[in-house]
Every structure is written in C-alpha cells, then in structure tokens.
Amino acid sequence: GEDVEQSLFLSVREGDSSVINCTYTDSSSTYLYWYKQEPGAGLQLLTYIFSNMDMKQDQRLTVLLNKKDKHLSLRIADTQTGDSAIYFCAGRSGNTGKLIFGQGTTLQVKP
Amino acid sequence: ETGVTQTPRHLVMGMTNKKSLKCEQHLGHNAMYWYKQSAKKPLELMFVYNFKEQTENNSVPSRFSPECPNSSHLFLHLHTLQPEDSALYLCASSPAGGGANEQFFGPGTRLTVL
Numbered sequence: 083g084e085d086v087e088q089s090l091f092l093s094v095r096e097g098d099s100s101v102i103n104c105t106y107t108d109s110s111s112t113y114l115y116w117y118k119q120e121p122g123a124g125l126q127l128l129t130y131i132f133s134n135m136d137m138k139q140d141q142r143l144t145v146l147l148n149k150k151d152k153h154l155s156l157r158i159a160d161t162q163t164g165d166s167a168i169y170f171c172a173g174r175s176g177n178t179g180k181l182i183f184g185q186g187t188t189l190q191v192k193p
Numbered sequence: 194e195t196g197v198t199q200t201p202r203h204l205v206m207g208m209t210n211k212k213s214l215k216c217e218q219h220l221g222h223n224a225m226y227w228y229k230q231s232a233k234k235p236l237e238l239m240f241v242y243n244f245k246e247q248t249e250n251n252s253v254p255s256r257f258s259p260e261c262p263n264s265s266h267l268f269l270h271l272h273t274l275q276p277e278d279s280a281l282y283l284c285a286s287s288p289a290g291g292g293a294n295e296q297f298f299g300p301g302t303r304l305t306v307l
Contacts, residue, residue, distance in 0.1 A: 115295070117298075124195065125236075126195065127297065130295060170236070183235050183236040184235060186235075
C-alpha cells in the first residue's frame, strides 16, 4: 500500500526559509497535499498539487514535486513564529481515492 | 474556522460508559470522514461516508459505531472503549467525487479513556 514518509523535526530561525520534505511510494497518487496542525487544533489545508505539475507557488509557500523520485517539498519563505506547527504531507491514491498521511514534521521557529 | 465543527472538544470516559462524538459541516459537502490521531502515529482513516452511505470501514473495532443521518452530520458512538483508544478524533468533509477532493477538518475531540 501507499507509504508516506517525513522527517520528524525541523528548527529554523525567524526570517529564514523552511523546507519540509516528504517521500511517497504510490506512483498512482493523483494529488499531493500539505496540511498544517497547530496545537489543540485540527488539520488546516495549506495547498495541494496535481501530479502533472512540478511546482506550485502560493504567497510564501512553494511546493515542488519530483514525480520521478516521488519526492514532495514545501518551502516556507520568511518563516514566522506563527508558522510553528506540525506539517503533514498526504497523497491521494489514484486507485482508492483515499488520503494517506505522513507522520508529520514539527516545525520550530526560533525568534 | 474551516466550516467543520466537532463536539465535545474534550471527553473523559470510563471503559463502561457510552458516549457519542458529533461532527457537523456547513460546506455543502457530500463526503464525511472519521480519523484517529494518536501520538507518534500517522493519521488513521476509520470511516468514510459518501451521500450518507458508508463506503469505507478501515477494520475498526465494533466498539466504534458511526452514524450519518444526513450529509451534514456525522456521529461516532462509543461503548466499552479501552485505554488505548485515547486519542484525538478528527472529522473531515469533502466534495464527493473526483478532482482535488480537498478534505476540510474539524478541530477534533480529545478523548481520554480511563
């Protein structure tokens, strides 16, 4: 079945760029998503990318997709303390339509 | 605010209790989901409903019983739970069918089973 892997922790300084990486195994994944979870809250959809795209930019967020290597990344420019949260990568299986989530990357932003 | 609400936000129950979690979405979606989020584990899909019909049961124990009376409401009935069932239970909704099918999540119910 689908497997989605993320590194567990990333620490950056305020104002720097953050890059959160994700790898997935299901080559039939049609859409890939990034969600953000703040403490005590549910998951908030940040952005998604269709599998035939290489890049998507939305304000401070840039998503890069390398379909050959099954690698997805989320870059946050000018990272702020309010960006501190857990970031989840998810892939939507082209076969089942189900979302498969990674275990989440905790982003710590230091002032 | 994502348009998906969940009540209660926190619940403490004994193993012999019966309780229910409620989810409501105001987005006009036709698919609703229950997920379980435990510490240090990926999000686990439990149930999926499309147009009020259950289309997915991800091998969930029968002590969890979902109910979807209409496309806007989803319940999770709990009985004789175990301490390992303590987790954050998240509800989500999405438009049914193809496309990006973005799922919008509620804030979750933090469940503690004593």
